[in-house]
Amino acid sequence: MTTPADPSYTWLGADLDLDAYLARIGFIGERTPTLATLRALVRAHTTTIPFENLEIILGRGIPLDLEALQDKLIRQRRGGYCYENVGLFAAALERLGYEFTAMSGRVSQGATNLRPATHALLRVRAADDDRVWLCDVGFGRGPLEPVELAPDRGEFGAGAWRFRLERTYDAVGGELWTLYQFGKDGWVDRHTFTATPQYRIDFAVGNHYVSTSTRSPFATRPFVQRFHAEAHHQLDGTTWTTSYPDGSEDMRELEVAELPKVLAEVFDIELDAADAAQLARALSGPAFGVSPE
Template identity: 70%
Template sequence: MPDNGYGWKGAELDLDAYLARIGFDGDRAPTPATLRALHRGHTTSIPFENLEIILGRPILLDLETLQDKLVRRRRGGYCYEHTTLFAAVLERLGFGLTALSARVTLGADGIRPATHAVLRVTAPGDDRVWLCDVGFGGGPLEPIEFADGTEVVQDGWRFRLERRTGALDTGLWVLHQYGAEGWVDRHTFTLNPQYALDYVVGSHYVSTSPRSPFTARPFAQRFSAEVHHVLDGTTWTTTRPDGSAETREVERSELPKLLAEVFDVPLDPADAERLGQASPPTR
């Protein structure tokens, strides 16, 4: 059957390799329990990073490239890479899914571009609907049920989903996260379906526009039940579920070692040398 652009090419996925990458060895039936385990395994095993952009290389969203980078070479990626790969996994296992685009707000009042990727997911025989957000870099650990006012505590990390009314009386969903400053709206989204091609368009902006923060400096995240590490340029922040945080500055030359040891992002020697230069390489 020809590819009509509506699916995620789950049949082409090396499922065994992916499941080994995230440490999953449980039941593969498309149930809510399986979905929770897959989501937790993905978010805690595959880091968030934009280093290919900083190293002057394009971000490609075809499944073979994503498997090679995120699975075989054990690198990380940003939301479009994570979510596209996770969509292929869910499709392969028999879950129902709709891709969505979100606007990252982080408490800002002004309009932001829809440059974040999330999934609306269902399991056969179960009436519940789930928000899966494996590509933000800071959780949640597990899916959140799509219901107005849903509030979850996942190993101390707190999230809340709220439904509002958007433009033209459309439903607007807001994901909040609790931190040191209290509840903050993290991103907003509608249920307008997106497809793989839409993610390619959004990813092109994020990875090439001078207005995108990801084209300006290295960025990486590593999230777990116990701690959230963030590298923004040369600023390394460590946050825990209780809101306590530590921030320190590191030398550019320290980045390759820090990325490998803390963020679990291995770089080959040539890339490590380039990233450790005093200034980012030109693109």
Template identity: 65%
Template sequence: MRHDDSWHGEDLDLDAYLARIGYDGERAPTTAALFALQRAHVTTVPFENLEILLGRPIPLDLPSLQQKLVGERRGGYCYEHTLLFAAALERLGFGLTGVHGRVSLGADTLRPATHALLRVTTSDDDRGWLCDVGFGSGPLEPIELRPGTKVDQDGWQFHLERSGNDVWTLNQANANGWIDRHSFTLNPQYTVDYVVGNHYVSTHPRSPFTARPYAQRFTAESHHVLDGTTWTTNLPGGPSEVREVERAEIPRLLAETFGIVLNEEDAARLIAD
């Protein structure tokens, strides 16, 4: 059975992508480069669902991803981030496999697989790395795919576990302790699998992304979240600050804090009742 397992790295404008994320390091499939690339991507390209609320689809073909996330300097959600990052990694010679996760965030109900991740290998190391660039709240760097791995990345803490049935769970620490963020298996996923998940999260009435504006900006120093009209700022290992904003303030807040600049027409549509 033949699979289309290409990430279309040959079609990527690599120079433009690397300039977008501010990366000027080595262009080789090394572990050091992988760490630097993920940190540059997650701290530069924001998370957002605004196109859905503006009545437009979320295409996952590489030209559309480049135009939006690179050319227009916008953000996206996990499928967009992961496919763009995968194209860059493939172009640079990394080994990679798509993975699909089930977001839990502490919930005890079974949820569909709607979160895209990558398993990545490098040329100078025999370990496998979990690259999660599209969740909106880190990690800053890859996490070794080894049961029990626990990392502290500039105060942001993550813990990777594996259960007996080969289900991996990524836990993240917050002000209230540890929370299970999402679970996944290493069963290979392809772009067609992501297209199906993308259709669900961008169109289904029960998807959180079809109901209200949602944006995130993550850096080593802070994590900003806009959920509807609630703006939350989280600090690594510290308390959260929660503020309510007026709908009319949202375009300015998106531009100044999240790095998402809308044109006048889209800004007006986003805040219209």
């Protein structure tokens, strides 16, 4: 693949501390752009780095430059949402020599109203395989392996979790893909996406909307996820839900004072005392009305 002269078209893989990233996700294997390595990278990333929007709730922004992503997701061992996870993962793929294109998706989660294209994904090819793979490392609940972008893909398993991929066409005849996931309500359309190439500057625009707009759910309450091969934990405001591959769920309402402990022990996110206090203040403000006691 020829690298364009304009670095805006790249994902700055040359500047990535690859050793630190691979250590962060616990990857031990061949550093080659093969399908086996891609599968191992996706599984390691999705089951290690949490999904979180806490910086927004704490009153800070979400920078997407590579140094900021490395500092937060690697050195501070924090998590991030789709733009952060995909930006870091893309830098690693570029450094390892994969051919890939970024894409945007519209998160639906069963909704019928049109939503903005604010989800980041990657379309990847491996050096030893002719197929095209969807890598969705930034959604917060898998899939924990690449998904072949094939028109007849239909239902498939990723570990014990069940998914379905369907291809239709958009208003101008382009491919429109829908990824479904099985859960407590049966099959739910998770998001749609097209193969239109996206670049870092496009994600910067979407990131601004998601992190600042009053219409963005991520700007209104904490939303944190921790995905494992056997269970998915989600914190939505102060509601902690654990979902399992068979569709069953456990749900618990937390006190604000419990959040730092649950974030650390369940979601692998450790806040310092100042941030824990700021989170409690944010949740007990007029936008939430939750008592900190």
